[in-house]
Amino acid sequence: MADAKKRIVDAGLKGYAWLEHRLGLIKPMMDAAAHPTPANNASWMYVFGSAATVLLVLQVVTGILLALVYSPSAGEAWGSLNLLNHNIALGWYLRALHGWGSDFMIAIVILHMVQVFLFGAYKFPRELTWIVGVLLLLLTLGMAFTGQVMRFDQDAYWGLGIGASISSRVPIIGAPLVHLVLGGPIIGGATLSRFFTLHVFVIPGLLLAGVGVHVFMVLRHGVSDWPMPGRIVTKATYEREYHELTAKTGIPFVPDAAWKDAVFAAAILFAVMACAFFFGPFGPGGQPDPTIIQTAPKPDFAFLWIYAVLAFLPPSIETPFMLVVPVLGIAFLLLLPVFSAEGERHWARRPVAVLMVSVIAVSLGIFTRLGTYTPWSPIMEAWTADAVPAKYLHNRTPLERQGAMVLQDKQCRNCHSLDGAGGQRGPALDAIAAHMTEDQIIRQVLQGGGNMPAYGNALNPSETKALVAFLVTLRGHDLTPAQDASRTLANTSQVLKPASPAQPAPTPSSQVTP
Amino acid sequence: MSELLTHPGESGSEDLTPEAKAAAHSRRSFLFKLSLVLNAAVGTVLAVPLVGYLLGPAMKRSTSAGAWITIGSVDDFPVGETRLVDFNSPAARLGDGETAKVACWVRRVSAQQFQVFAINCAHLGCPVRWFAQSKLFMCPCHGGAYYEDGSRASGPPERGLFEYRYKIAGNSLTIHAGDMPTLATQASCSKKTKPLTQIQNASDSHETEAS
Numbered sequence: 250m251a252d253a254k255k256r257i258v259d260a261g262l263k264g265y266a267w268l269e270h271r272l273g274l275i276k277p278m279m280d281a282a283a284h285p286t287p288a289n290n291a292s293w294m295y296v297f298g299s300a301a302t303v304l305l306v307l308q309v310v311t312g313i314l315l316a317l318v319y320s321p322s323a324g325e326a327w328g329s330l331n332l333l334n335h336n337i338a339l340g341w342y343l344r345a346l347h348g349w350g351s352d353f354m355i356a357i358v359i360l361h362m363v364q365v366f367l368f369g370a371y372k373f374p375r376e377l378t379w380i381v382g383v384l385l386l387l388l389t390l391g392m393a394f395t396g397q398v399m400r401f402d403q404d405a406y407w408g409l410g411i412g413a414s415i416s417s418r419v420p421i422i423g424a425p426l427v428h429l430v431l432g433g434p435i436i437g438g439a440t441l442s443r444f445f446t447l448h449v450f451v452i453p454g455l456l457l458a459g460v461g462v463h464v465f466m467v468l469r470h471g472v473s474d475w476p477m478p479g480r481i482v483t484k485a486t487y488e489r490e491y492h493e494l495t496a497k498t499g500i501p502f503v504p505d506a507a508w509k510d511a512v513f514a515a516a517i518l519f520a521v522m523a524c525a526f527f528f529g530p531f532g533p534g535g536q537p538d539p540t541i542i543q544t545a546p547k548p549d550f551a552f553l554w555i556y557a558v559l560a561f562l563p564p565s566i567e568t569p570f571m572l573v574v575p576v577l578g579i580a581f582l583l584l585l586p587v588f589s590a591e592g593e594r595h596w597a598r599r600p601v602a603v604l605m606v607s608v609i610a611v612s613l614g615i616f617t618r619l620g621t622y623t624p625w626s627p628i629m630e631a632w633t634a635d636a637v638p639a640k641y642l643h644n645r646t647p648l649e650r651q652g653a654m655v656l657q658d659k660q661c662r663n664c665h666s667l668d669g670a671g672g673q674r675g676p677a678l679d680a681i682a683a684h685m686t687e688d689q690i691i692r693q694v695l696q697g698g699g700n701m702p703a704y705g706n707a708l709n710p711s712e713t714k715a716l717v718a719f720l721v722t723l724r725g726h727d728l729t730p731a732q733d734a735s736r737t738l739a740n741t742s743q744v745l746k747p748a749s750p751a752q753p754a755p756t757p758s759s760q761v762t763p
Numbered sequence: 764m765s766e767l768l769t770h771p772g773e774s775g776s777e778d779l780t781p782e783a784k785a786a787a788h789s790r791r792s793f794l795f796k797l798s799l800v801l802n803a804a805v806g807t808v809l810a811v812p813l814v815g816y817l818l819g820p821a822m823k824r825s826t827s828a829g830a831w832i833t834i835g836s837v838d839d840f841p842v843g844e845t846r847l848v849d850f851n852s853p854a855a856r857l858g859d860g861e862t863a864k865v866a867c868w869v870r871r872v873s874a875q876q877f878q879v880f881a882i883n884c885a886h887l888g889c890p891v892r893w894f895a896q897s898k899l900f901m902c903p904c905h906g907g908a909y910y911e912d913g914s915r916a917s918g919p920p921e922r923g924l925f926e927y928r929y930k931i932a933g934n935s936l937t938i939h940a941g942d943m944p945t946l947a948t949q950a951s952c953s954k955k956t957k958p959l960t961q962i963q964n965a966s967d968s969h970e971t972e973a974s
């Protein structure tokens with residue numbers, strides 16, 4: 250029995266020796282996997298890079314499986330997505346895995362970047378590893394954008410329109426650039442085909458090659474040691490110090506450090522599977538028919554913040570901002586290690602770095618949050634869907650009630666809310682008469698301004714009178730009406746008497762009945 | 764790498780004088796350099812048509828895609844009203860499916876005067892909707908608004924709606940359509956050159972106190 254076992258083991262070893270003698274790759278790879286790494290970086294903070302790689306593999310596998318059914322043709326793509334969702338066994342789950350995998354991948358890649366930045370791991374000799382990493386982030390975002398186009402629905406169609414409109418703002422080459430992006434004069438079959446090519450051939454090829462270079466450089470320079478305050482990186486000494494540290498405290502990466510990577514990667518994969526199973530695939534939304542205009546296009550989660558920023562830029566600086574700021578931002582990321590290759594690595598000694606990460610994170614969070622409910626967009630159905638609250642019609646004169654009708658009919662509610670319902674483009678009108686006098690309201694309605702269109706042409710005099718009569722009754726919880734101080738003065742001067750307590754003093758506005 | 768075979772000439776080349784090294788290499792290294800030049804030439808000849816193919820869509824003049832297309836009878840449009848019209852893009856090609864369809868807003872100003880607006884917002888191309896009661900076009904994306912004549916009313920757009928050129932031939936309304944209208948490709952839509960910016964003067968926009 251033992252003899253038979255020995256013979257099987259011998260045969261296995263012989264087979265391995267035969268293969269390795271010809272291939273010559275297995276031993277170098279095992280050696281690379283088991284390379285010694287400083288014990289202090291076998292940490293849960295160092296697991297994001299490997300998790301991103303695992304997610305990339307998941308995306309490649311699920312992407313190939315989806316391509317078995319998906320039809321990259323403008324006339325059929327939307328139908329083939331619905332086929333996947335409803336008619337192909339487990340098609341919905343594959344779409345869900347690929348969609349959630351993409352969101353997780355962006356999140357993990359960004360976490361990885363933040364960790365590397367805060368730990369100063371981009372400094373000498375790992376500058377190029379960081380630069381390649383920045384390119385990998387851009388490629389990942391490129392996959393997310395082109396992937397959103399693959400889900401060829403209304404959002405994808407109008408998202409391409411937004412992309413073309415941004416391209417058209419480039420000076421001089423705007424028009425050729427639009428045609429290059431769209432593959433022709435309109436969004437159509439050629440557009441989907443070229444985004445499919447990018448999503449399936451070009452960007453994944455670059456991404457896989459880039460990951461290869463990135464990982465090669467990680468092995469070449471070793472995983473960065475845990476930063477310590479006061480341990481300064483200098484080009485003259487760092488590599489010697491790192492090698493001494495590795496020689497003194499080194500543990501084999503596989504298995505002593507890599508088990509944490511493996512556990513985290515498994516947890517992330519499980520999270521993707523759970524999200525895919527419980528929340529299902531993303532869309533597709535409405536069919537990509539540009540004549541169906543009852544739609545409010547919105548980009549995917551990763552780009553919501555850009556969508557929000559584009560709503561807040563003043564028209565005069567929008568084009569320069571769109572074209573210059575991304576270039577500067579990417580250039581800053583790429584050149585960061587060139588300009589700070591040495592010095593402190595620990596975050597406690599780099600307050601500017603910590604502040605930058607905090608400000609960027611909070612800004613992205615705020616803009617993304619705003620992008621989820623788009624307060625700048627008119628709510629197109631509010632004028633028919635959200636009735637004037639009944640409490641604002643109690644004890645009103647017929648004229649004032651007529652004004653409430655005008656308010657609804659003229660779509661004021663699309664931008665102005667009453668009692669929390671309606672658009673948020675303009676201010677809520679619940680207490681408008683406490684902020685503006687009757688004259689100011691009339692002027693604002695007829696002439697517009699401050700981001701409000703002028704309604705002078707859309708309202709006849711009787712409609713205006715009724716509308717304003719209604720608006721001046723809106724004083725929240727009985728706030729004091731707004732007053733024109735100059736008019737009060739004019740009236741009192743008629744009396745030709747010093748201000749006497751004969752007239753009851755107006756209630757201070759601070760006395761608000763709750 | 765030490766396991767790899769070393770070149771016969773390489774291992775001993777340390778011992779040779781530079782002149783001897785040059786003499787040993789001259790002919791082969793010249794031929795190798797020649798082969799590099801040859802490949803560069805062939806590569807260039809190969810690359811030109813490939814790049815030309817890639818940039819093909821960008822090379823077309825933006826007006827060449829356009830054509831006159833009839834979008835309906837004049838009688839379909841009552842004077843003073845603005846209506847949505849669908850048509851098939853004359854620039855559509857095989858496989859465009861329903862994306863070949865285009866919508867536009869037709870406003871009949873008077874018996875013989877029309878305005879045909881692209882549905883694409885001048886800000887970022889989202890589809891604007893017409894509200895007859897308030898006489899405004901509103902955009903769902905970033906809240907751009909336009910008056911009934913297409914001029915900018917408020918929001919982030921820096922100009923009014925794009926307009927198609929139109930002709931009235933007999934009883935039919937014909938427009939010149941082609942490119943998707945954007946700030947750079949509007950030329951095929953509108954003959955008249957409007958100023959790119961109709962930005963409201965900040966001073967006239969007397970901000971309200973309302974919050």
